[in-house]
Amino acid sequence: MPAAAAAPRAGFPVLEAASLVRDYGPVRAVDHVSFRLGAGEFLSVFGPNGAGKTSLLRLLAGGLRPTSGEVRVSGVPLTIGDRAARARIGILSHLSFLYGRLTARENLLFYGGLHGLEDLGSRVPDRLADVGLERYAESPVDTLSRGTVQRLALARALLHDPEIVLLDEPYTGLDAYAGALLQELLSALRDGGRTVVMVTHNLGRGLELADRVAIQVRGKFVFEAKRADLDAVGLERSYRRAVEGKA
């Protein structure tokens, strides 16, 4: 049965990683990562392939058990079976999590059902409208373009009004136009007061949206800065130094 809802505690960060470690056998994918994010903060995490970014995001989503350390949502530790905390988190990945043979509307109805939502009759059309996909409501997902599927996946991730949104390489496979459309939607997300963590290779887009940035290499955060203290050239320089092991 579902666990009782974890009550948010005032004065605590919305999302906190406390010395998170995740090992896969002898390989350490996430190495003592810590950060705290308040309401409405946007953290972009950059890093090369295999840096452990996706593992970090899966830990934050409660989909992967940490080897040590913990994730806290509004001060409450997120355990692997904590379904109530998961209801406060939305995930957008380069994988859509959508079923190709179902229509856009059917996919959202299904995910609404997983969240136990009751007002899906009005909520689903609203979310489709939010991402500009009303006219695709009855289209099977496998007939949609990659960019359209990604917008639908964003509607899925936001269907239950999560306070925390986790983005895993959301621009993968998108052309320039679709990438720009998604960027607009993510900007609106940031301005809507949600706490967001995005892992991406795309330095430009990640920096544009972020309040804070971090660079993860071999599992560790080797560089962290506030957006205000950094420009695109500075980020690129820092990224290169971090990846080359000079940070």
Place this chain on the structure above:
Amino acid sequence: MTVYLRQVAAIVRKDLLLELRTGERLAAMGGLTVLIAILLHFAIDQGLVRMQQLAAGLLWMTILFGGMLGMGRTFEMEREGGAIQGLLTSPVPLDGIYLAKVVSNFVLVTAIEVVALAAYWLFFGFNYGNAPLLLAAVLGVATLGFVAVTTLFSAISAQTNMGQTLLPILIFPLLVPVVIFGVTATGRIFASRPVREVEGGLYLLAAFTVVALTAGTILFRYVVEE
């Protein structure tokens, strides 16, 4: 309806909708069921063999092989677009995901049983006895036990490279009680034996099913959690 039941119902509805739309598992299971009936029809000289005595065995052989064919693909549909991650990171308790998969598999195998009963009646004119409710109870309870075990092990086999090849090797030993008690009870119903001769088998099937469902509900999280 509680949130938990709504969550389970959403998964069952999605699974059955996808199956109706693609027909992937039903076509394979139904095709095998009818094929077995046709092959046996031509392979066995019904003048020499008393087919009615084989009825329960043939029915259960068809259910087990046909069911196995479909159950092995239980988690295939969740691989598409990484949907399994969407499911596992949703607020649905893991036991809810397991139970939903059991329910949707139960519906599919029951559909195959109806096809098998019809096919064997058509080709061999089997007499299914005079206790249809008791037959439904035996088939229902045994099928639930069968899918409880198979669903859990299809989650295990989905995570290995051997996939469906591994499934029969893993589960046939565990299905021995279903086979023994299911075939025995079904055979007695087909022979129109007194109800008291079937009750014992039905109770044993029920006990097996309760144990299988309980174990599956508890163990599923260890299968899918990383």
